[in-house]
Amino acid sequence: xxxxxxxxxxxxxxxxxxxxxxxxxxxxxxxxxxxxxxxxxxxxxxxxxxxxxxxxxxxxxxxxxxxxxxxxxxxxxxxxxxxxxxxxxxxxxxxxxxxxxxxxxxxxxxxxxxxxxxxxxxxxxxxxxxxxxxxxxxxxxxxxxxxxxxxxxxxxxxxxxxxxxxxxxxxxxxxxxxxxxxxxxxxxxxxxxxxxxxxxxxxxxxxxxxxxxxxxxxxxxxxxxxxxxxxxxxxxxxxxxxxxxxxxxxxxxxxxxxxxxxxxxxxxxxxxxxxxxxxxxxxxxxxxxxxxxxxxxxxxxxxxxxxxxxxxxxxxxxxxxxxxxxxxxxxxxxxxxxxxxxxxxxxxxxxxxxxxxxxxxxxxxxxxxxxxxxxxxxxxxxxxxxxxxxxxxxxxxxxxxxxxxxxxxxxxxxxxxxxxxxxxxxxxxxxxxxxxxxxxxxxxxxxxxxxxxxx
Amino acid sequence: xxxxxxxxxxxxxxxxxxxxxxxxxxxxxxxxxxxxxxxxxxxxxxxxxxxxxxxxxxxxxxxxxxxxxxxxxxxxxxxxxxxxxxxxxxxxxxxxxxxxxxxxxxxxxxxxxxxxxxxxxxxxxxxxxxxxxxxxxxxxxxxxxxxxxxxxxxxxxxxxxxxxxxxxxxxxxxxxxxxxxxxxxxxxxxxxxxxxxxxxxxxxxxxxxxxxxxxxxxxxxxxxxxxxxxxxxxxxxxxxxxxxxxxxxxxxxxxxxxxxxxxxxxxxxxxxxxxxxxxxxxxxxxxxxxxxxxxxxxxxxxxxxxxxxxxxxxxxxxxxxxx
Numbered sequence: 001x002x003x004x005x006x007x008x009x010x011x012x013x014x015x016x017x018x019x020x021x022x023x024x025x026x027x028x029x030x031x032x033x034x035x036x037x038x039x040x041x042x043x044x045x046x047x048x049x050x051x052x053x054x055x056x057x058x059x060x061x062x063x064x065x066x067x068x069x070x071x072x073x074x075x076x077x078x079x080x081x082x083x084x085x086x087x088x089x090x091x092x093x094x095x096x097x098x099x100x101x102x103x104x105x106x107x108x109x110x111x112x113x114x115x116x117x118x119x120x121x122x123x124x125x126x127x128x129x130x131x132x133x134x135x136x137x138x139x140x141x142x143x144x145x146x147x148x149x150x151x152x153x154x155x156x157x158x159x160x161x162x163x164x165x166x167x168x169x170x171x172x173x174x175x176x177x178x179x180x181x182x183x184x185x186x187x188x189x190x191x192x193x194x195x196x197x198x199x200x201x202x203x204x205x206x207x208x209x210x211x212x213x214x215x216x217x218x219x220x221x222x223x224x225x226x227x228x229x230x231x232x233x234x235x236x237x238x239x240x241x242x243x244x245x246x247x248x249x250x251x252x253x254x255x256x257x258x259x260x261x262x263x264x265x266x267x268x269x270x271x272x273x274x275x276x277x278x279x280x281x282x283x284x285x286x287x288x289x290x291x292x293x294x295x296x297x298x299x300x301x302x303x304x305x306x307x308x309x310x311x312x313x314x315x316x317x318x319x320x321x322x323x324x325x326x327x328x329x330x331x332x333x334x335x336x337x338x339x340x341x342x343x344x345x346x347x348x349x350x351x352x353x354x355x356x357x358x359x360x361x362x363x364x365x366x367x368x369x370x371x372x373x374x375x376x377x378x379x380x381x382x383x384x385x386x387x388x389x390x391x392x393x394x395x396x397x398x399x400x401x402x403x404x405x406x407x408x409x410x411x412x413x414x415x416x417x418x419x420x421x422x423x424x425x426x427x428x429x430x431x432x433x434x435x436x437x438x439x440x441x442x443x444x445x446x447x448x449x450x451x452x453x454x455x
Numbered sequence: 456x457x458x459x460x461x462x463x464x465x466x467x468x469x470x471x472x473x474x475x476x477x478x479x480x481x482x483x484x485x486x487x488x489x490x491x492x493x494x495x496x497x498x499x500x501x502x503x504x505x506x507x508x509x510x511x512x513x514x515x516x517x518x519x520x521x522x523x524x525x526x527x528x529x530x531x532x533x534x535x536x537x538x539x540x541x542x543x544x545x546x547x548x549x550x551x552x553x554x555x556x557x558x559x560x561x562x563x564x565x566x567x568x569x570x571x572x573x574x575x576x577x578x579x580x581x582x583x584x585x586x587x588x589x590x591x592x593x594x595x596x597x598x599x600x601x602x603x604x605x606x607x608x609x610x611x612x613x614x615x616x617x618x619x620x621x622x623x624x625x626x627x628x629x630x631x632x633x634x635x636x637x638x639x640x641x642x643x644x645x646x647x648x649x650x651x652x653x654x655x656x657x658x659x660x661x662x663x664x665x666x667x668x669x670x671x672x673x674x675x676x677x678x679x680x681x682x683x684x685x686x687x688x689x690x691x692x693x694x695x696x697x698x699x700x701x702x703x704x705x706x707x708x709x710x711x712x713x714x715x716x717x718x719x720x721x722x723x724x725x726x727x728x729x730x731x732x733x734x735x736x737x738x739x740x741x742x743x744x745x746x747x748x749x750x751x752x753x754x755x756x757x758x759x760x761x762x763x764x765x766x767x768x769x770x771x772x773x774x775x776x777x778x
Contacts (some may be wrong), residue, residue: 023651096740103742123526127526127530233526270719270720271609275615415740417740448519
């Protein structure tokens, strides 16, 4: 039982509270990045013994930061084959968290030797002096990847990473409900709108799909498929085209669906969304090849009811496919043994042994050898009835657009995009205006940093 | 990110402390107090002064392309007041404070009002099951903020909300808890739910410290319990009310966890909804620590100013003018 506080005790108490709150402010909550990379449907990995280990006399150790299920078996396989180059794996968080930490660590000269980075943040890693030019170590790997995939790690002729997984865009849909409602998977975006209308007519509680204002990577993919070039580099000069005609066309397309109440508008994988998914009230997700694992994670009861098809096209008969998600392994500026780190990246991402590990953990490999091996794998658990899943996947993967490039401030673009889209939805303003806001912020940020930029 | 509003107040408190005097009038062992103080001062310097200094230093830096080129390397250079200028010119920074004000205007009075009400009720001589009620009201404070936000988030989302279920069963629609204008009360409610118990304990403790003979003489004079509460108890616990008020105010200025956790569930909470969320976004999503440092310094200054103003406005009343 204390007497009422006097002034001095009170001030001391107040400063103590303030000190405590500083600590609270410093501890950052880690944000889950929904649907960025591989959705994992894990089974026990079968590690094939690695052959052709690196030759070195002294014993060295490498640090490797990466997220996702295949990483531990990757490292185990490498360490077994290379007793003199031991790799230590650290999970530093998903794509967004991990890249923020890499930038800080590299500035302190304390980054790991190798790290997994999403394709979208790779340019930011280059200008942030995290990723180093590894052309001299890995140029011979060019033939191990498709042109579109390899292009994602090559900038101005220099190679900055070895692709690990890719996410060619596909449509996953609730086949059982489609049959029940008498609709077919759309092959064009015009058909997509028609099917959305039919679904609404057939069942007023059901939507064909969801528009989420937070899905930056998805929208970027949709725009790229339509011909959008969000960032383009030509020598010294950047061009930013986030509100180019193709992207505005995509915005207007979704605007129309939203205005006519033909798609639901909400964040993905909230308890709300998951409930609708389980109840068969959200019937499709235009996303990427890793989607079955993610849907299964949220709605395991739907296994056997869903299927995958080619992405809808703007022009009937086209086969344009963009990427959503996917990542590559970079060697950092802090690496003391860049050659060995590059060798490690090449082994896990382009060898047959590495591909087997990826497939057994549900990841779609970036390498050609991995994609060929995938054809013989069992379909994802969400759609065991779709026997041609991986065959279709490799066909789609071969058709990806080769000229996709990302800019040095995708983080600014994605955070501005998400808030502008949220505001557009909340205030019932136009989605295309949100693209203009994003464009303006991205150009201003690049100019401030000192890039030569037009847009 | 490492800034502190209590610096000036703590320094003042230290100055107020009278120097120890030697018993026989002669000063000796003058270094002893410093030796004894050194662990505290050292920790204070390492964990507060140096980080604050670094944050201020960072706020004048910027990451810029030095050599140029499409893939040139960014380097940390001195940029003067650029970051302060950017922060003060950003309408989102002010909107964040605007939203914070609405949130605070709901959260602070309701938290303090309920805390005072519960403390007075528990202190009422005829109340039964006192320790049970006290614990029951206090328990939400032990629930981590993120967990509380998730828990309430489930109760707000239309498909999982029991309230919306009831309203739908009765023929209405679902209740849009996470959309404007209900969003502010919904977010504030999480803080109120968690904060009432803690504040109640502080006020209740102060109430228990009031000598019982004051109440006795009041009763002899014919005062009702209602009059005792209003005319004796509330004025006597005024210092505790100021203290809890200041805690709540500082808590309001630092709100971050609840809206961040609810953010993925609604389009109405942006990444810059409150100032701390903007600071986090700039620092860790956009890799612009210098800009975030500038905003942190401004926010910390704001907290100091508001705290001092609150103290000046209340101290004479609450502490009877003695300092």
